[in-house]
Each structure stands twice: as C-alpha cells, then as structure tokens.
Amino acid sequence: MVDGGGSGLRQRRKLQTKREIARAALDLVLARGLADVTVEDIAAAAGVSARTFFNYFTSKRSAVVPGPEPLSQDVIERFVADQETPVLDGLFGLIKSHLAEWPDVRQQMQCAHVLVTTYPELMSVLHERVAEFERVLVDAVARRLDAPEGDRRPRVAAALVGALVKASFMGRADEGDDPLDDLNACEAALRSLLIGSCSEGSPGHRPAQRKSPE
Amino acid sequence: MVDGGGSGLRQRRKLQTKREIARAALDLVLARGLADVTVEDIAAAAGVSARTFFNYFTSKRSAVVPGPEPLSQDVIERFVADQETPVLDGLFGLIKSHLAEWPDVRQQMQCAHVLVTTYPELMSVLHERVAEFERVLVDAVARRLDAPEGDRRPRVAAALVGALVKASFMGRADEGDDPLDDLNACEAALRSLLIGSCSEGSPGHRPAQRKSPE
DNA sequence: AAATACTTTGCAGTGCCTGCAATGTTTGCG
DNA sequence: CGCAAACATTGCAGGCACTGCAAAGTATTT
Secondary structure, eight states: OOOSSSSSSHHHHHHHHHHHHHHHHHHHHHHHOSOOHHHHHHHHHHHHHHHHHHHHHHHHHHHHHHHOOOHHHHHHHHHHHHHSSSSHHHHHHHHHHHHHHHHHHHHHHHHHHHHHHHHHGHHHHHHHHHHHHHHHHHHHHHHHHHTTTTTTTTHHHHHHHHHHHHHHHHOSSSOEEEEEEEHHHHHHHHHHTTTSSSSSSSSOOOSSSSOOOO | OSSSSSSSSSHHHHHHHHHHHHHHHHHHHHHHHHTTTHHHHHHHHTOOOHHHHHHHOOOOOHHHHHOOOOOHHHHHHHHHHOOOOOEEEEOHHHHHHHHHHHHHHHHHHHHHHHHHHHOGGGGHHHHHHHHHHHHHHHHHHHHHHOOOOTHHHHHHHHHHHHHHHHHHHHOOSTOOOHHHHHHHHHHHHHHHTTTTTOOOOOSSSOHHHHOOOO
C-alpha cells in the first residue's frame, strides 16, 4: 500500500507522512522511553489516526527503528558486472559504496545502535532489516556468479556480509565512532581470522551444487 | 525462574512442565496453525493455567520453536584448549561435535525449518536463538585467543559461524536432508568463495584492537 | 459535475502479555 | 510431626498492539 503505483504526487505525500510518523515515533521514544509511548501517542504526534498508523507500519517497533535506504540499482549493477575482483571483496566494496553514497545512513546506524542497546526488544526489527538486505545481496551474487538453483554460495556470501555488518554494529565502543571505521575494523578482523584456515579444505572443496550422498 | 538453583527435584519438575508446554504448543500449532492456537489453548493442553504459561515462556512464539540444547561445557573447553587448529576451523568442528553429540538437535532443526517457512513471523525467535548461541561462542573465542577488550575477532568469528548456520538452515532443499550435510555444503561454499579474497588484505591487516584515528 | 479510485478514519473485537495478591505445594528445621 | 519459610501456581483485572470492516473524506478521470 505504501509504495508502488500511483500518480507520483499521491506517492510523495505518502512517503512524507511515513517519514512524519517515523520521526514522531523516534522522538517520542527517545524522550519518554519505548514502553511509555503508545501507538496512539505516535499517531497523534504525527497528526494521523491510530488506525492509519498501521496502514504505514506493521508494528510499533518497526516504526521506531529507521529503515535503511535501499541499495541503489546502480551500485548493484556495478557489482554484478565486475567479474574482476573476488565476490566477497566486491560485496564489501558494495557496502562501502552504499555508505559513501548516503551519508545519513551512518547517522541512522548510530541511532539504531542506541535504540537497540537501550531496548533489546528492537533487535528483532534489526534482524529483519538485515535479512531484507541480504535477500537483495543473494540475488545480486546469484546473478554475478550465474549460479544454478541449488548453489549455496549466494546465500552464504550474503549471510557472511550480513553477519559482518551486524558484528560491526554490535561491536562499536564509542557512540562517536564512524560506522565505516567499524566495518573496516571488522573486515580486518575477519581477514586475520581467515589466515590459516583458508586454502586448506577440510572436508571437500567443490565449488557449487549440493551434497553428494549417492 | 525456570532454571538455576533449587532442590534438584523441583528443578526437574519444572523442566518437565516446560517440555510439556513446548510439546503442547508445537502439536497444536502443527495441527491447527499458528494463528488458530491461543495461549490458553496451549496452557490447557499442557494442563496448566494461562498465567503459568508466561512463567515459563516469555511469548507464545518462543514456546512453539524448540529451544536448542546448550553447548556442552566439554566441547567448549576442548575448543578453547586447542591452540592447534585455526579458530574458524575449530568453531566449525565445535558445531559438528554438537550435532554429533545430540542427534535430536537435527530433528529439532528440521522441525524449526518447517515452522519458519510456514510462519515467517517465527523467524525472530530463531534469530534470537542463534544470537544466544553466538554469545557463548564469542566468549569461547575470546578466551581461546586471550583477546583484549576491544578485539573484534571473537564477535566476527561468532557472527560468521552463526551466519553459516542460518544459511545452511535456510538453504535446505528437501526436508529429508540431514542438517549436517547442509552445514558441510555451506562450509564448502564458503571456502570456495574465500579463494582469491583471502591473503590479500585490501585496507589493513592488523589483527586486533580498534581503529587508529589519532 | 458526476463517477471512480484511493485514503483515512472510527469502531469493535481478539488475544498477547503483565503486575498483583491470594492460594496451594515443597522444603528445611526444630 | 508440626511449623515456618520459600517457592510455584493461579485468578483477576487491565493495558495495549493489532486486525477487519464499513463509512466518510479526498483526489483523479471523463
């Protein structure tokens, strides 16, 4: 309902109110605490009815945590087309491009971090968001690798990147830290961990397909 | 309330009823669907009051998805003590040991998979469970590496393993598949992805600590 | 201006989940 | 055993998230 199709003006108006609701939700929660803010409060602050709130957000929690900018098609296509750099490196680069493209994403991440550490219940929203993100990545990797149906690499690659993002998210120390620094630090940590367990396959090494219990 | 401290008999009795509630919840949901089962139904089927249900489970959803056996201290200590094999390999081995030790965990995973694919809302429970799991792993890795406070490797390593478990979980094709096979396939996929992006550090390579913006 | 599509809203209802206080049951101790 | 203290279960009352439905309002097309 909230997006897709429409006369463009209608469309913008809806995005506008969605932002207003989200902003109201965030402000109120930061001011009074998650438990002491009802959906009615948020709706009232945003100037809509409580019922309308649920036309825009599926839950109170999801309204509070800022939704991330979607990956731009441009960045994705560049990743898919680039057969040069290794897949994982390409994915990391993709994320960094994204952060570079929308600077306010970093602010949102810091905000989300505060929220999640204050109200652990919001973690589920974050997991969902990352999962959404990963779905896009799975698709991109599959296209880039021209992967067959059962190939697990897209999912694994996307999950790995998602895990790294979450780890960088959870592991931050100062609030002032730039998420990009965090991400780089985590990537470095990953690489240092990989040394030694890299090109020495323990079970098997076949790149694609599924199990082989024949 | 439900665990920790007690005369041992009380303790067992509580575990018993917890199992009964969980079983009732699972049975009912599989039979009638998640939305068509109320907490009262579950409580009644388990022979307790609805109020008691919430003494054992924090939510209806968390009662439905089977909770995993905790990692045995034994397996953990073995991992921590083994300075020989690389960390990540050790972690994979740890998981496999766990699966080998409790065969019914595999059954639970298959069950959870059915549930999650049928009712995506249950995904959050699964995320939570894996996160719990990861916390244990973070601790173990930190001890094994004797990692200082800000070291990101424990978190990254744990997140990576968690991601792999989730990927193997989500990527399964046939219901009949053995989760262990899935996990091995995912590990193979990971290794194949790492070829090429392994020992060629892109930004920096320092193993531990934090950023360095001085 | 009228018909049409879309959005907002009110209303009523279901059911999750919580705190509190009372009741029942185990356990430990004399 | 008998008593007291700890603990578990339960009922009750209530708040609030969330949903479906139908009416009312508002933009869009002809």
